[in-house]
Amino acid sequence: MSSPPSDLVLDLHYWMRLTRTLDNQLIALWKQGRGVGTTFNQRGHEAISVGAGLALDPDDVAAPLHRDLGCFLVRGMSPRRLMANQLGRATGVTGGRDGNLHGCGDLSLNLVGFISHLPQTMPVALGAAMSFSYRSEPRVALTFVGDGSSCTGVFHESLNLAAVRRAPLVVVLENNQYAYSTPLHQQMAIDRLAVRAKAHGMDSDTVDGNDVEEVHRTVKQAVDKARQGGGPTLIEAVTMRMLGHAIHDGAEYVPQTLLDDWEDRDPLRLYEEKLVSRKLVDEDYLARVEEKCREIVADAVDFAESSPWPDPNTVSDRVYAG
Amino acid sequence: MSSPPSDLVLDLHYWMRLTRTLDNQLIALWKQGRGVGTTFNQRGHEAISVGAGLALDPDDVAAPLHRDLGCFLVRGMSPRRLMANQLGRATGVTGGRDGNLHGCGDLSLNLVGFISHLPQTMPVALGAAMSFSYRSEPRVALTFVGDGSSCTGVFHESLNLAAVRRAPLVVVLENNQYAYSTPLHQQMAIDRLAVRAKAHGMDSDTVDGNDVEEVHRTVKQAVDKARQGGGPTLIEAVTMRMLGHAIHDGAEYVPQTLLDDWEDRDPLRLYEEKLVSRKLVDEDYLARVEEKCREIVADAVDFAESSPWPDPNTVSDRVYAG
């Protein structure tokens, strides 16, 4: 296994750091009572959302969910617009019509937004992939889904349809051990979630969701295969949701030992250690990146908090396309 | 493999013959313009519906679908009530409220009725099974599902829930090569449908759906296992839908060679030949059974056609339970 080129390595690291920094800032804002509505946590998911997101070409379509802050970022959605959306401002992605990461779609960035009803985004991403086949375009669609969501009907219908149409779709299944408060063993009678694909004759793989290079490499292979007409792939990425489901959730139902075990394998720290030991970066570099990310996020907060609220007179605008 | 006891052998044969006779009579009635609405065909499915249906104890619950005329019969629903339902009479199972085999449920016979939305009956049958666990009753629920229906979300949600709860449920998947006009290869990227179970960690098996003893034996094993707390099983029974989807459908989309191949393996004729060759019955016996079935079915037609229509003043009755 050859190492990835160094610009990719630095990208993987940078976006994970930015994701973590933004996530931490959201938590801080809400703890300080500066939030609006709720916000989700993504800690533990950086390697998956960033590793997978960076496996795409700009023309490809991504449909990230509530743990995939990193994917929104690598696809070019700015921290300013994301933060403003979280705070319900007119300058946010949805102009205050939707909250947190919900609805953060932007076709100019080839980003498809999600809805709460999980995982209704899957068939939509599949449809994007089917449109590529329809037009013989060499493009791929990527979407994410959780372990809990892999129990749903729409997940299976989507895999079945993707497989029978050999659609250029890659599905990253984020097995983070829990659906809200419900552990895997109360959700399903399997423990290797990649087997879900077998029911539909689809290729699948399982990766360490805390190893960003492994995630990236495996998703990239699946993306390349899909682009070449090889059909869809389901990739299970195993990780742990390190915080509550959303900001209000203390996750007291998660055994501390489980968290401790996974804390030792924090995807960002693991990668930083790896890069230092490979001598690709030094501590100084890491500190500079961290500082840069902090600045970007601070700027996003300033931007969002000084942005106007949406005008209530526009509430009925934009229900329909012209 | 020991042969089944002779009373079971004769039962399997008798109910298959009655099913075939009733099905033929329905076709004849509709061709003569004596039908109301539509009626489904079940030719080719006799071994599955009868073989599986007879694997249950009286206390067990069955939830048969539109190809499972045989299961309704073996569970004790009379040809009279079934025929009257097909003809929309007050004496039919639903009193004219629902048509053909739809809604033919009767809790006194432990039969759960189905709806068109396929396969919404699956979670209902699962719920019956879950109620047996809840009450620690040694009972089992059995339901049927088609190949087309195995693509649906509700199918997969039901298997997942059944598996994680180890519910005493047996699901017979009737792979009859088509969903209406759509052949398997346009529906899914698999050809052995039993693999659907793998996605949910459920046991599964595949049987020759035209071999009534194999169907019966395999379903019985699954029923026994479920009754002993061994959890659910999915059994794929492979057969061919020998006629159109419903009475109006000439099924011109089915290649004749395919039908010819399967006609050679007609489940009823195969079994009659086997019984004769095993010297368990003779031609005379078979003729007598056929005659008896004809009488029963003729009586059912008389009963239904001489039954009153429902009173239109009752149209709003019975929407709610008291």
Added chain:
Amino acid sequence: MEGSSNSAPTLTYIEAITDALRTEMRLDPDVMVMGEDIGGRFGGAFKATKGLEDEFGSRRVMNTPMTELAFIGAATGMALMGLRPVIEVQFADFISTGFDAIVQYAATTHYRWGAAVPWVIRAPSDGGIRSGPFHSQNPEAWFVHTPGLKVVAPATPADAKGLLIAAIRDNNPVIYFESKPLYRSLRGPVPDGDDATPIGSARIARAGHDITVITYGEMVRQAMAAAEESAPQVSVEVIDLRTLKPLDRDTIIASVQKTGRVVVVHAANRLAGIGAEIAADLSQTAFEYLDAPVYRLGGLDVPVPFSPPLEDAYRPDADNIRAAIKDTLNF
């Protein structure tokens, strides 16, 4: 019949649907059809898509597995990428199986993040043909109540074509309720070209001055029969709504200002149906013009029953409409 391309040949309602699909597929390579059993020689449960695969190939005529959630959701993704999928649900009754994909995803997308979802769902609806509770439903009220959708329901072959063309060209998710009892029993002139019937505009199916009957779909035929039977003593105006969302309030109000009396009719459950919205709206906006309460006639609050005497008791018809007209005039 002359061969002029501007003539209006006589087509059945379902032929007009096929004509609209063919017309739009010829004009726009982004238009495609998808659904269960719609392809090949079969051409769908009602044959509305028969012949299309021969002309346009299987890429543009896509047989789907029985997965309403996945294929409606996929149509949304295709629409986001600029295609214009026309989805057939085999019966309108099965639209509930894809409910989330419609009311949660597609309906809200443009409002939330500004992306257009230009698909059409063709939903063969309505009863009167002994099809029982699961092949006879008229579920339009669910969708009229849901923000973000448009809903149309043609009553004539000409509008079956014109509204389908308009729906395909519309940049929003449109649900097109076709009335099964009209498929082969109603025949009428259908313009040859590619003219659209504008969404949001009702049609005066019959002018009159004593009373207004407001309806849509197959009930227009029943209302026309009732109007004929009531003439010449009573002059009945019949409004064919054509679009259920957005409602053409101007046409409705103008008629009511003239007649002062209204009967609203639909085959769907009367309770909390479209008729309730129209009656409530008129009672508020045309209060001073109404000489009698708005009479609502609709299906009973029961699942559509199968047996003929029960279904006939369930479903309004010309006789019921005539009686409602009489009642409302005698108020």
Added chain:
Amino acid sequence: MEGSSNSAPTLTYIEAITDALRTEMRLDPDVMVMGEDIGGRFGGAFKATKGLEDEFGSRRVMNTPMTELAFIGAATGMALMGLRPVIEVQFADFISTGFDAIVQYAATTHYRWGAAVPWVIRAPSDGGIRSGPFHSQNPEAWFVHTPGLKVVAPATPADAKGLLIAAIRDNNPVIYFESKPLYRSLRGPVPDGDDATPIGSARIARAGHDITVITYGEMVRQAMAAAEESAPQVSVEVIDLRTLKPLDRDTIIASVQKTGRVVVVHAANRLAGIGAEIAADLSQTAFEYLDAPVYRLGGLDVPVPFSPPLEDAYRPDADNIRAAIKDTLNF
């Protein structure tokens, strides 16, 4: 506070829900609860089932995977076998995910083959709390329009308990819409015993003689505030519907006969909402008593927006109700 078992302790709205569940689970071993995350120490997204697993065990408090279709369908099977499942959907918004299991299977079963389906769905509905388009919905109109269901929506802690008890004992599928904004912000006396609030009977929340405000859920609180602010100049009667299906037409009509003026209010989309049914019905059955058109106040025809200024513009409140009262009196 005295310890008498007949006293009425003061509970929050959500405590009253828990109280009802506990009361019925103690009385009837066939009553059980199921849903996502409802078990264990967690006790559900809103903690309505907290403590129940400790008392009744995991057999009767069943955590389900995220499979709305399967677990609502399974509840139907359990109900057919004589159990009385109380299903929690995590938010009312997700009820659309289990739609077929509700509107197609459960709702039609008794009509078709005479088997009772005694389950309850608890649906945490309503907005005003900055939860955005998918955690703020009021989807009751879909279910009122669907034959075979009952629909209730308590506005007070006492009715939160009483209606849930009634729903559990009812032999039909009942959808119980609880109003999230009331959960912890509304506190009131709740009878200690196991009395049911009968399904189908509205409540005069406030007697008055000038005008009737008809509403339910959290809007009762808004209406009461508007009524207080309108007094003493205007004497407002407030009807808390409590049951949306079947509607208590007698109570409504009696009030309208007295006041002659009506405002109907709900947070759900006004278009083709419950208010339309009530207004249409009154306009027909109380035509001669109405001195002004029935005023309908409801949510806008848009997805419930997230941002505070937008949600406030979407959603009726006491000020809007006061203005509607004024308008209707000045008609």
